[in-house]
Amino acid sequence: MKRLKNNRAQMRVIETILASFVLIFAIAFLNIFTVNPRSSTYEVDDLEKLGYNVLHDLDEQRLLGRFVYNPSEWATNLTTAFRVSFPSDIYFNLTIYDINDTLLNSNTPISYGDPKVFSGSTPVASVTYILVGHDWNYDPRILRLVLTRG
Amino acid sequence: MRRLIANKKGQFIVIAVLMVAIMTISVASIMYSAVTYYRHERWGEYLSIIDNVEITAYRLVEISLAKYTATLDSNILKTNLDKWQRDLLKTYPEFRVVLNYSLVNGAKNVYGTSIYYNQGLNMSWNKPVSFSAANATFAVNITSVGLTGYKFMSPVFLRMKIVDAIWYSGQSKKYLLIYLIVDKEGPTPITNLQKSNFVQVNVSGTPKDFTLRRYYDAAYGSFVYGIRVDSISSKPPSVGVTLVDTRSIKTVSFSTNVIEDTK
Secondary structure, rough: OOOOOOHHHHHHHHHHHHHHHHHHHHHHHHHOOOOOOOOOOHHHHHHHHHHHHHHHHHHHHHHHHHHHHHHHHHHHHHHHHHHHHHOOOOOEEEEEEOOOOOEOOOOEEEOOOHHHHHHHHOOOOEEOOOOOOOOEEEEEEEEEEEEEEE | OOOHHHHHHHHHHHHHHHHHHHHHHHHHHHHHHOOOOHHOOOOOHHHHHHHHHHHHHHHHHHHHHHHHHOOOOOHHHHHHHHHHHHHHHHOOOOEEEEEEEEEEEEEEEOOEEEEEEEEEEEEEEEEEEEEEEEEEEEEEEEHHEEEEEEEEEEEEEEEEEEEEEEEEEEOOEEEEEEEEEEEEOOOOOOOOOHHEEEEEEOOOOEEEEOOOEEEEEEOOOOOEEEEEOOOOOOOOOEEEEEEOOOOOOEEEEEEOEEEEEEO
């Protein structure tokens, strides 16, 4: 009975509870900012790097220009080149525009994977790559590659 | 209850913990901003843009040189770069990428060859060592984020040397062998040319059919193309080779120094 009336002890318990709340609140507040390696931010960064590297490699091998400036290769060689270059769980969709932003491959999708995946909740990365021309001709093409993990 | 509230020692601990929490959050926020500055600034995206602009500028110089060697239009590089300057503003509208360029003019010693650039272009054909060359310097600014002054050069070069032209007269089937060394900027030997790239081989001014071999020749210390032309009954006074490489850049070599080998 005497112990129950010990105000100092009660105060210690209350202090400890309040201090715990403050610390838990502080840690929870910091956790809002934390970006762990599996977060969507890193996923998009990784997909962007992957997409750019594949476009750059194909361009260095002079395959990209050959395929992009030849519409008959869009559904065949260009799509195959991307499918071979990306891991099998990466879905992609490539759109080709001219310099006036006119979509050139509206009738020939250059893609792999279910189109619904790109509008879903999974992180989607977008990469823009430019080609200035082919052979002797100045004729820019803007490539927009959209990537996501299936 | 009043006594509890009046216990100032307990209040002090709570206030101390609260202050420690505020300090922890402040320090952590500053640390977080510092270590994630790279991510906030989208450096990866800027680097991709600069890299792509550098590649496209190089490709533009390449296709301009290809067109120059096909049409001899000496303004083609300037015309194409002016167009690209305007069009580049449209391609990355949110970043406002500005490309400034200057064409190399005057005499330069490039890869051991003296080149006199005019409007960034030059060629020297119909000699034992022939070349086609283009060069421009660029500066890229991404004005929307204050990144300015990334400079680079885009030298494009194709050189073909007739290192030997030997007429073999000692055998029943007399034939001619032309040894060529082909290199590009660097200078880097070009090793992937096919027969179709050598669009014309002239012997004494007449186009001839030929067979092509390519190999590393220790005697020349280089990768060599050997062009063999059969049924050449007499020592030819001259040989000429026209090359269009995989970039569509053309050059023409010509030599009157044909050696006879009687073995």
